[in-house]
Amino acid sequence: MGERAYDRAVRLAGVALAAAVFLFLIAPLVVLVVSSFSPTGSMAFPPSGFSLRWYAEVLGSPDWQVSFRLSGLLVLLVVPTTVVIGTLAAYGLAQGSFPGRRLLTGLALSPLMVPEIIIALGLLYYFHGVGLINSLPGLWLAHSLVALPFVVRAVMVSAAQLDPVLERAATSLGAGRFRVFRTVTLPLLRPGILAGAILAGVTSLGEVAVTALVAGANTTTVPLRVFSAVQYQLDPSMAAVSTLLMAASVVVMVVADRFARISEAL
Amino acid sequence: MEPDLRLNEPDEPDERAAGHVEIEGLAAGYEGARVLDLDRLSIRKGEFLSILGPSGCGKTTLLNSIAGFVRPAAGRIVIDGEDVTGRPPYRRGLGMVFQNYALFPHMTVAANVAYGLRVRRLGKAEQAERVGEALRLVGLEGYAERRPKQLSGGQQQRVALARALAIRPAVLLLDEPLSNLDAKLRREMRVELRAIQRRVGTTMVFVTHDQEEALALSDRIAVLNGGRIEQLGTPDEVYRRPATRFVAQFIGAANVLEGTATGTGGLDLGGLVVNALPGLPEGERAVVAIRPERVRLTAPGTAAGPETGAGVAGTVGYRSFAGDAWHAEVRLADGRTLSVRIADTGAGASDPPGAGTPVVASWDPADVIVLERGGASRPATEAR
Numbered sequence: 160m161g162e163r164a165y166d167r168a169v170r171l172a173g174v175a176l177a178a179a180v181f182l183f184l185i186a187p188l189v190v191l192v193v194s195s196f197s198p199t200g201s202m203a204f205p206p207s208g209f210s211l212r213w214y215a216e217v218l219g220s221p222d223w224q225v226s227f228r229l230s231g232l233l234v235l236l237v238v239p240t241t242v243v244i245g246t247l248a249a250y251g252l253a254q255g256s257f258p259g260r261r262l263l264t265g266l267a268l269s270p271l272m273v274p275e276i277i278i279a280l281g282l283l284y285y286f287h288g289v290g291l292i293n294s295l296p297g298l299w300l301a302h303s304l305v306a307l308p309f310v311v312r313a314v315m316v317s318a319a320q321l322d323p324v325l326e327r328a329a330t331s332l333g334a335g336r337f338r339v340f341r342t343v344t345l346p347l348l349r350p351g352i353l354a355g356a357i358l359a360g361v362t363s364l365g366e367v368a369v370t371a372l373v374a375g376a377n378t379t380t381v382p383l384r385v386f387s388a389v390q391y392q393l394d395p396s397m398a399a400v401s402t403l404l405m406a407a408s409v410v411v412m413v414v415a416d417r418f419a420r421i422s423e424a425l
Numbered sequence: 426m427e428p429d430l431r432l433n434e435p436d437e438p439d440e441r442a443a444g445h446v447e448i449e450g451l452a453a454g455y456e457g458a459r460v461l462d463l464d465r466l467s468i469r470k471g472e473f474l475s476i477l478g479p480s481g482c483g484k485t486t487l488l489n490s491i492a493g494f495v496r497p498a499a500g501r502i503v504i505d506g507e508d509v510t511g512r513p514p515y516r517r518g519l520g521m522v523f524q525n526y527a528l529f530p531h532m533t534v535a536a537n538v539a540y541g542l543r544v545r546r547l548g549k550a551e552q553a554e555r556v557g558e559a560l561r562l563v564g565l566e567g568y569a570e571r572r573p574k575q576l577s578g579g580q581q582q583r584v585a586l587a588r589a590l591a592i593r594p595a596v597l598l599l600d601e602p603l604s605n606l607d608a609k610l611r612r613e614m615r616v617e618l619r620a621i622q623r624r625v626g627t628t629m630v631f632v633t634h635d636q637e638e639a640l641a642l643s644d645r646i647a648v649l650n651g652g653r654i655e656q657l658g659t660p661d662e663v664y665r666r667p668a669t670r671f672v673a674q675f676i677g678a679a680n681v682l683e684g685t686a687t688g689t690g691g692l693d694l695g696g697l698v699v700n701a702l703p704g705l706p707e708g709e710r711a712v713v714a715i716r717p718e719r720v721r722l723t724a725p726g727t728a729a730g731p732e733t734g735a736g737v738a739g740t741v742g743y744r745s746f747a748g749d750a751w752h753a754e755v756r757l758a759d760g761r762t763l764s765v766r767i768a769d770t771g772a773g774a775s776d777p778p779g780a781g782t783p784v785v786a787s788w789d790p791a792d793v794i795v796l797e798r799g800g801a802s803r804p805a806t807e808a809r
Contacts, residue, residue, distance in 0.1 A: 322527070324523050324525060324527045325527050325529060327514075327523070327527070328523060328529075328585075328588075329529070330494075330515045331514060331515070331519065331520065331589070331598075332541035332544060332588070332589075332592060333515050333516075333518070333541050333544040333545060333592065334515055334540075334541075334544045335513075335515050338544065342540075343529055347530070347531060349531075
């Protein structure tokens with residue numbers, strides 16, 4: 160009997176610990192979302208009522224509209240760029256056998272190992288020289304650079320599980336190399352590609368360190384505007400912006416997950 | 426009567442005549458190590474040829490060379506009179522079935538079977554017809570819309586077979602296709618595979634390390650060892666008249682004895698004389714093999730008559746019951762062992778004595794296989 164009580168206590172303690180960790184992770188997001196509906200200008204938590212005035216303010220502001228458009232455009236540019244380059248790189252690195260493969264793998268993932276501020280400084284000097292500071296192509300390149308290793312990493316996980324015998328089977332049925340890649344390899348890499356695309360999108364959407372150095376007055380992305388805004392006025396409009404960004408990420412992930420699971424489960 | 430499910434239609438005489446493979450002087454290897462060295466192998470139209478050998482004997486390399494996945498260092502592969510040695514695998518028109526099934530997990534069964542037909546740009550109607558035909562052939566008509574994951578191992582391998590046959594290959598290559606199945610299913614699939622082969626008449630080249638499988642399925646068996654063909658023959662030829670020591674031991678685990686003939690029907694193994702051999706002239710060196718199931722065990726003294734031969738004395742090392750038979754090991758005076766297989770009679774009458782009991786092992790001289798005789802040299806691949 161004593162042993163059973165002990166087992167129960169241990170299990171309860173485990174559940175409590177897990178709940179505490181989960182709460183710790185989600186608390187900042189909950190506070191943010193709740194504050195965004197505050198009717199007053201104070202950030203006091205919990206808020207005293209419910210209103211959508213901060214959403215109206217943010218969405219009505221021309222400055223914010225420009226930033227939203229810029230950030231959205233960057234995601235649309237960065238995701239396809241990094242997905243194409245990252246998928247091909249990951250497939251080659253995971254399945255190929257050539258000298259220097261390990262070195263190249265390390266190189267492809269190196270932006271993950273280097274502090275972002277160092278990459279930012281490098282890009283700052285370089286873009287200054289070629290005149291890409293404060294321009295859309297500059298941000299496109301910078302964000303792609305930061306997001307690419309995430310895609311490579313995610314696709315490599317799928318590519319490492321890819322059974323080369325499947326490609327052989329397709330070849331034996333008469334399919335040439337390109338056809339095999341298109342009809343067998345790519346569909347099997349899809350989970351990794353989707354995960355990589357989401358990571359790339361979220362990275363681009365939230366990037367601050369590199370963006371801060373290579374952007375300028377005409378190219379203020381949403382996170383940059385949040386960053387500068389909170390330094391002057393701390394009101395719930397920032398919470399509203401963050402909630403919108405979060406909602407966008409959640410929608411993308413739910414759709415992608417549904418898409419991936421539909422293709423796999425059927 | 427079973428309906429005729431032949432994939433080859435009468436209006437396609439070219440494909441009907443397909444399937445003649447000639448391999449000449451084929452050598453292949455990786456980084457200096459030669460894993461394959463074949464003088465000549467000719468595969469007949471419509472036959473079921475097994476390539477049998479232990480792991481590392483080059484059998485998979487041979488199959489992959491025929492398929493085109495391995496580029497041979499030397500030699501020629503001719504299929505239907507056309508040299509395909511330099512042709513890429515997707516242009517050889519061969520079917521292939523793999524050990525782990527290799528079904529495309531993201532496609533339905535029907536789409537898997539149709540894959541090769543889509544590559545060949547067949548019309549929708551013809552595709553559907555051929556997919557149905559192939560699935561009927563393997564008994565999976567109702568499974569067209571399933572995913573491979575929803576099928577058992579045996580069903581998956583049947584889909585793989587249907588997929589390979591749907592393209593009507595000149596030759597179907599099978600790479601240990603039954604190895605991943607459990608014992609019961611493996612026996613069933615063996616029968617089914619043979620039946621399908623008889624029905625469609627496609628030439629099949631079947632790679633296996635399982636001698637039982639090769640014996641049960643094949644028209645002919647090529648026994649491969651160290652990249653060379655040790656023997657090529659029908660199942661009963663390679664079992665009853667093994668050409669080399671390797672074949673005798675690999676197929677049926679024969680006891681191999683090597684020594685000098687005494688001239689009185691004995692073989693001197695170097696101190697120990699074993700009796701009951703077919704007449705060999707005195708002083709001639711010989712290597713002989715005796716199948717475990719041909720050896721009889723009797724108590725010493727109850728002397729088997731001269732017509733059965735005296736055999737050799739020893740003690741039982743161990744015995745184990747295998748259901749239909751007993752396996753025993755007899756330890757001879759010089760430490761050598763003989764393996765013995767005694768069919769179970771059910772009443773326990775034929776049970777071998779327990780470990781440590783002295784026995785006499787004897788056999789009919791007619792059952793002794795002479796592998797090599799004369800001289801001290803031992804050519805590796807000399808047919809009898």
